Amino acid sequence: MQRLIRKVASFFVKGQGQSPIFNSEPKVVPRNKHNISRGQIDKAALDVLYGLKRAGYEAYLVGGAVRDLLLGLEPKDFDIVTNAEPEQIKAVFRQRCRLIGRRFRLAHVHFGRSVIEVATFRGAGDAAKLPVARKKTSHSRAVDASGRLVRDNVYGSIDEDIWRRDFTVNSLYYNIRDFSIIDYSGALEDIKKGQMRLIGDPETRYREDPVRMIRAIRFAAKLGFDIEAKTKKPLYEMGHLLKDVSNARMFEEVLKLFHSGVAIDVFEKLRHFGLFTYLFPQTHHVLSEEEQGFPRMLVVEALKSTDERIQSGKGVNPSFLFAAMLWEPMLQRREQHLAEGLTHQDALYAAANDVIEQQISSTSIPKRFSTQIREIWSLQFRLPRRAGARAQRLFEHPRFRAAYDFLGLRVAVGESSDQELFDWWTEYQKKDAIDQVAFANDVRSEAKKTRKPRRGRNPYRKRSSSNPAE
Known part of the structure; x- marks a missing residue:
């Protein structure tokens, strides 16, 4: 997998020069220098992209879909980012559109069973200097006392939005106007190196959203990438922050982790970084007592079975x-x-x-x-x-x-x-x-045949009576 990824990635950066990581000037890869075509993009996603474009807004395919298409993988989701605010998105798509979320205001555009998630460009800012949240407002951004981002509804431009993305490999933009790929963060270079790198200061970004720690594990396992040194170091020390994440969100993240098709690798990485204990504390305790025994073998075999079913296109429960x-x-x-x-x-x-x-x-x-x-x-x-x-x-x-x-x-x-x-x-x-x-x-x-015969009743045994007069 890594050999294929690096071979494909080298094609995208060949002849394009090498921009430094996190350069404010983006690298623009024209259509004739990459392999993404509109035929590979979900029709519903194209309808949303062109719908926003016709309405006069900017619209980009963003994140994992661009990354996976570049690598020759099939994207699971097609997410879109735009300069239109949620209410404006709803005005474009009307009954098809539903606005969701408090922490992150998003639009879901429905096409039958397909749902395309559309986000507005996030505004930039230093999370460490943000105010602590006290009241709910729709257009605001704030962190709690621990540094966790509890509200992020400040809107901005694509130049600001890039800094709100988590990992460089998830920060590529596909421009529907000229079919180019825009790389602000050195994502193509990181793909070529086969590494996961957080955008910004890792400790701050993990405090903003502790789930990024297990997302780093999932993407590294899925793509066969290494985790870059500065991105990796806090994983050993900040796992306790996962306790502050809602248990409902953690359930969804666990399903993503172990229904990824690479569950065994995910399991080993979670244990290596000490994060598994925050997902399954009772299981972690059992495994700690009997590292190589039956409990671990059962878990590994279950994950192996799950991987095989997913890789063969079967459902999992x-x-x-x-x-x-x-x-x-x-x-x-x-x-x-x-x-x-x-x-x-x-x-x-x-x-x-x-x-x-x-x-x-x-x-x-x-x-x-x-x-x-x-x-x-x-x-x-x-x-x-x-x-x-x-x-x-x-x-x-x-x-x-x-x-x-x-x-x-x-x-x-x-x-x-x-x-x-x-x-x-x-x-x-x-x-x-x-x-x-x-x-x-x-x-x-x-x-x-194997049952023991019942003891027969002794006919000479005097029957007891509850009636004392007998």
């Missing part, structure tokens, strides 16, 4: 990821409840509630997913009870397939005692409905 991450913490908590005298079922439910509630303090888990996590766990203890009609009831459970895959995951990393059970359910799914009934009845027959 967040519940499966969280079930794998939290399986060992749940088992340990369950053992504690069993020691306290709870029944097996009550101990399982209590442990599931404890672990999920604690995880929610770090990353929120929507109820539909937390319910599915509980079902996947519960079915691990129900799948062995498959005799007779029980097999069909389990097979018809909406979470059966996820539970079966989870059982296979456990077997794959060493739970050999469940190999026979997994093989049985694998065979069961291959049979038609009639053969499934016979197959499950065979389990019942085998169970009767």
